[in-house]
Amino acid sequence: MNVLVVGSGTVESTEIIEEYSKTSDLIICADGGSRYLNQAGIKPHILVGDFDSIDPEMKKFYQNNNVEIIKFPKQKDYTDMELALDIAVEKGGTRIIIAGATGTRLDHTLSNIQLLHKLADAGAEGVIVNSNNYIYLITDQIELQKKEGFYLSLIPATPKVEGITTKGLAYPLKDAVMVMGTGLGISNEFTSDRAEVTIKKGRLYAIVSRD
Helix, strand or coil: CEEEEECCCCCCCCHHHHHHHCCCCEEEEEHHHHHHHHHHCCCCCEEEECCCCCCHHHHHHHHCCCCEEEECCCCCCCCHHHHHHHHHHHCCCCEEEEECCCCCCHHHHHHHHHHHHHHHHCCCEEEEECCCEEEEEECCEEEEECCCCCEEEEEECCCEEEEEEEECECCCCCCEEEECCCCCCCCECECCCEEEEECCECCEEEEEECC
16 A cells, blocks of 8 residues: 655655655655645645644644544654654555655654664555655665666665665676765666666665755
């Protein structure tokens, strides 16, 4: 099941939310992400959080329009985004698109990227999206569609990643090893409509990005 989760990070354009909402079976709003959904004219199925950043009138509107509301106390151990992703998995999400997960708060951005591990451990594919980036976590194999003007960067998500093999890229790897602390995998170029990356051991971030 496809799930769209919208957080309160930076969303440069609501077009990406509109695009993924069309193919999502379930839309979950994490607190202040409501402003982006409102701008896009989209009503979520579920609103979750401690509600410290949602407009009170928007919350009231959701309450009056059959949106499931799941409230947590402000003094909690997990971020609104993590709680929203937990619910996405509980509801049966297998492919979870995450918008509003990046922004000026690098602590939140890094934490949200790390949550891709939690989704992978639960058997779900997570993708963090914004206008310039698509962030994936590879646990074994992935195929990525070429996007005009975008590059592909591979960054270790574990101290060591072994058996990295790529196809459809200008700078190919074959059974390679990457370790944390190097920029070896940055800014590769697509040479075909689809690129394939496989690994044998470890985990790898794949980031399709543009300037």
